[in-house]
Amino acid sequence: LLPVISFAEIQPLELHVVKRRVARPQAVLDGSGLRDFETDLVAPNMSNQDMALVAQISVGTPPQALSVLLDSGSSDMWIPSKNCRSCTTNAGVQNQFFDAYASSTIQIFEPASSSNSYILNTIRYGSGAVQGVLVRDTVVFAGITITHQSFLLTEDERLRVPSRYWDGIMGLAMPRLAMDGPPIFTKLLDAGVSPIFTFVPDALQSRAQLHFGEEGYAKHVAPGGMHWLKGMSDTFWMVGAQVGVKRRVRRDFLIDTGTSLILMPPKDMFELVHSIAPGSLGDGCLMDSKLAMVFCLCTDVAKMQTLYLYLGTGTFALTPHDLFEPANVSWANTSVENASPTKPLCGLLVSVTPAQQGSAWIVGDVFLRKVVVAFDFVHGRVGFAEPVPQQTVHLWQDRPRALTGRPMSSGRRLLLGIMVPVFIFLMAVGLHLPMCRMHFLRLHSDALRQDYEMALSQEEVGSPP
Numbered sequence: 001l002l003p004v005i006s007f008a009e010i011q012p013l014e015l016h017v018v019k020r021r022v023a024r025p026q027a028v029l030d031g032s033g034l035r036d037f038e039t040d041l042v043a044p045n046m047s048n049q050d051m052a053l054v055a056q057i058s059v060g061t062p063p064q065a066l067s068v069l070l071d072s073g074s075s076d077m078w079i080p081s082k083n084c085r086s087c088t089t090n091a092g093v094q095n096q097f098f099d100a101y102a103s104s105t106i107q108i109f110e111p112a113s114s115s116n117s118y119i120l121n122t123i124r125y126g127s128g129a130v131q132g133v134l135v136r137d138t139v140v141f142a143g144i145t146i147t148h149q150s151f152l153l154t155e156d157e158r159l160r161v162p163s164r165y166w167d168g169i170m171g172l173a174m175p176r177l178a179m180d181g182p183p184i185f186t187k188l189l190d191a192g193v194s195p196i197f198t199f200v201p202d203a204l205q206s207r208a209q210l211h212f213g214e215e216g217y218a219k220h221v222a223p224g225g226m227h228w229l230k231g232m233s234d235t236f237w238m239v240g241a242q243v244g245v246k247r248r249v250r251r252d253f254l255i256d257t258g259t260s261l262i263l264m265p266p267k268d269m270f271e272l273v274h275s276i277a278p279g280s281l282g283d284g285c286l287m288d289s290k291l292a293m294v295f296c297l298c299t300d301v302a303k304m305q306t307l308y309l310y311l312g313t314g315t316f317a318l319t320p321h322d323l324f325e326p327a328n329v330s331w332a333n334t335s336v337e338n339a340s341p342t343k344p345l346c347g348l349l350v351s352v353t354p355a356q357q358g359s360a361w362i363v364g365d366v367f368l369r370k371v372v373v374a375f376d377f378v379h380g381r382v383g384f385a386e387p388v389p390q391q392t393v394h395l396w397q398d399r400p401r402a403l404t405g406r407p408m409s410s411g412r413r414l415l416l417g418i419m420v421p422v423f424i425f426l427m428a429v430g431l432h433l434p435m436c437r438m439h440f441l442r443l444h445s446d447a448l449r450q451d452y453e454m455a456l457s458q459e460e461v462g463s464p465p
Helices: 085-089 184-191 266-276 390-397 410-431 435-458
Strands: 005-007 013-019 027-029 051-059 064-071 077-080 120-125 128-141 144-159 168-171 196-201 207-212 227-230 238-244 249-255 262-264 286-288 293-297 307-311 314-318 324-326 329-331 345-348 350-352 361-363 372-376 381-385
Touching (some): 085 144, 120 144, 227 238, 266 307, 266 350, 293 350, 314 381
Parallel strands (some): 027 329, 064 168, 262 350
Antiparallel strands (some): 013 051, 013 207, 051 128, 120 128, 196 372, 238 249, 238 307, 262 361, 372 381
16 A cells, blocks of 8 residues: 655644653762773663654544654654553653554554464664554644554563653654664655755754755755765765864764764774863763763863864864763762762763774764754755754845845835935035034044043953954
């Protein structure tokens, strides 16, 4: 069955930027520094998701409202079944579950060669796995209705993501990575909409929008401000770029909206710490090996260096305040020099990747919450841009037609015809001022010049930033 897609008008999808509702696991510090773990640090067995881009969708007939995490690091979609005991046990009052028996349009996939009447699949993540039955049903989001959309209806869930605000996951990665059918966004072509989706953060980083199509980012980016990079993978959104503090090195970046931190190999992590916190600043930083995170004195953060990402023709900065946050720590050894409640520590929002990930970095919300990022299925590329204030974009888009080479309207021509003669008249009057006024200015010019020079001598001239 082919999906049937209809829409009255595609609207931007309002997203909630949901932050972790429970505290990050408490770091236990024993005074160990970075050098103690440079060779044997491993990725923690925990979720790195502190923030999530969450969208509202509806599934089934009649529609049932659910919230999904938009994840560019996976391709499958799943939602929790009402009959999933492990799902409901760990749920909060904010979570919803799909009642398959209440939908008149749900269909269960039947295997071609098996005695079973259903297909059981498992989707694995870094933070656990879900298992369920492969089904298809009607899905509605952003004014788009897609019938026969396949997804996993989970009957068992083993995810290490406590107290989450979302119900399921909608994967946005490449179709080849999908196990349960084409990702939902690849079907936009059937509706005549280019499968390009753009995440736009707001100034307060508490909400975001998801825009669709070729012009999805035009209203939020300066003209020519989108910097595109060609994708390097047929599974993930991965691009090649450069990164550095004082010098640039090339690295592959996996762009993942489902991850909060920036993850990298242990060697890169230690080099990064020593680059942004050189000398004695880095020597004072401590390590929690179980969390694979670095903690430095909060009072030192302002003295640290900025990390730069060079993406295509654009340069993007992550300041020390972007890279650190106040930490929740306890001390296994209170004799450590910095073991004092009067010296609060801040955690570096960087950790290590699993060994099987290779040398690629996983770039999550630490960076993505600062930029407009566009995923282009058509051309297999990812774009990055600095967000600009909405009123500034309106000025660019509404500039006079005369500046764009287009004919001016009759109203503007009439206004211009009135203003030009008035301007010429005022200029003529200004050029023929009474000579007595000019003589008055000459008499006082020496005193004014003396006062002006005195004022300048008293000003403090600051060095450039």
